Amino acid sequence: MRISFLLHNAYTIGGTIRSTFNLASALADHHDVEIVSVLRYRKTPAMGAPPRVRLTHLVDLRRGSAHYDGDDPRHAQPARVFPRADGRHRQYSRLTDERIGRHLSSLEADVIVGTRPGLNVHIARQAHPAAIRVGQEHLTLSGHGLRMRHEIRHRYPLLDALTTVTEADARAYRQLGLPGVRVQAIANSVPAMTTRPAEHTGKIVVAAGRLVPVKRYDLLIKAFAGVVASHPDWQLRIFGRGDTTGNERRALSTLIDHLGLNGHVFLNDHVGALATELGKASIAVSASDRESFGMTIVEAMRCGLPVVATDCPNGPREIITDGVDGRLVPPGDAEGLAAALRDLIRDASLRRRMGEAAGRNSVRFAPDHIAEQHLALYQDLLKRGPGKRSLSPLREAAHRTRTAAIDTAHTLRSTTRRAARSQPAG
The missing domain is CATH 3.40.50.2000 (Glycogen Phosphorylase B;)
Incomplete structure (x- = not known):
């Protein structure tokens, strides 16, 4: 073929x-x-x-x-x-x-x-x-x-x-x-990882993905402040690049400073060998408001890590089995994220069992399958x-008419918004 x-x-x-x-x-x-x-x-x-x-x-x-x-x-x-x-x-x-x-x-x-x-x-x-x-x-x-x-x-x-x-x-x-x-x-x-599976001994929680608002790293950092309060020897390492403006990275850095988390939360450029970083960790986490799938979740599972993730549309709930190979918490719930992370941090045998289950269950995402x-x-x-x-020509004509109407409405809304922004305050 x-x-x-x-x-x-x-x-x-x-x-x-x-x-x-x-x-x-x-x-x-x-x-x-x-x-x-x-x-x-x-x-x-x-x-x-x-x-x-x-x-x-x-x-x-x-x-x-x-x-x-x-x-x-x-x-x-x-x-x-x-x-x-x-x-x-x-x-x-x-x-x-x-x-x-x-x-x-x-x-x-x-x-x-x-x-x-x-x-x-x-x-x-x-x-x-x-x-x-x-x-x-x-x-x-x-x-x-x-x-x-x-x-x-x-x-x-x-x-x-x-x-x-x-x-x-x-x-x-x-x-x-x-x-x-x-x-x-x-x-x-997601291919099998080339590094050894995580040993679940490193006191590291890892997150990976683009530094964009929808990933809710701000929520994750706030949640991790609640983790550090009782487990100050644990770290959160975030891997990802932002856009060319660097605005999101600066905002997250400011939040880390404000919460006194320097030495506990680290922002890193996305690395090519992410599997190596995953292998150093014991838990992976995703705080997104929405995901189309969740490649980094699967990558973490293929490294044998349990994943704590927000139960957002659409991907995590189709990847993670709550309580078996990870935990699902409501989107936007910083305390829920913190509590799930603390549960795994406190119980080494639990995170090892979930990590082993994650490794087994993630095989369904192997490229050949x-x-x-x-x-x-x-x-x-x-x-x-x-x-x-x-x-048919009739359908094509109807499509052009509908498209023109959508474009006109969009232009009108944009013009109205610009006019509103240009009005002096008060």
Whole structure:
């Protein structure tokens, strides 16, 4: 089977890139697999190229490259096919429209897989009609704005299947009633850790992920103040990068100072060998208000760590079995987080039992097991044959009208907000 993945940018760091690389590598054991990166900014992938997988690109944005496309006048014109509602729209252009369209229409793959909504729309509209078209949702339907959800309702019926990373999100997509589209939840995969499992002796709690407000590191730091009060010999180590402004890191550093937690809570840049840091810890923790999945939770479990996590939509509750391999507490509950951490800190045998259970239970996220689920889906779709491949002119006209109405309403709201902000106080 020839399988082709279409990825926004394979040359940087991100959860979608990592999960795509993991899946493609596992499928490549027995199939012809390629990853096509729309954009290329670097000579080599920051996360390392997946073995046995062809990696190519469509638009070269490496300054100094003999094939640099950044000066092409089409790249200065906004994209028309890649939907404006996708948050990456500013990075797309008439040039990417043309290159993606040419690639997809001539690609003789059995299965073509998109990895974000804008690329799923490209595949729905432009992929070779004989190929099976599969879209992937790495975030959540609820996380998309009104215009993107409208685009999804309109374009996704031209896909053969859509995969989500949680069953909760699959249910949300099924409620859209996308005709002819098979919606299936298949979790992200996480390889076995290359380091030894955690020994549960280090007095360290570890958290990992981007330094962004939704991860609620502020809540976690406040909760850990309650832990330190009774267990001053324990540390919280947070691994993650923030945005280029550094605002979140500064705010968290200020909070650590204010609570007198210097020497107890440490902010570290995300490290490539996170498994090594996990191996030093005894407990992992996640305080997010929402998660599309929870890759770092699975990574910690694969290292044999029990995980304390907020029971937020959508991922943690489908990964952690409360009281067996970790603990789930209500979102926003700092005292609940502190209490769960204290329970595990006080009972070494409990955290060891939960850690061992976490290691066993996390095997279900192994790349070969997850790849088997994707492969079974692809095989079923190939047996069924391609589904709907075009929309009626009437539907297209209705879509344009509805999109224009949404855009007008959005512009009106933005203008009203700007006018309100410009009014003098008092």
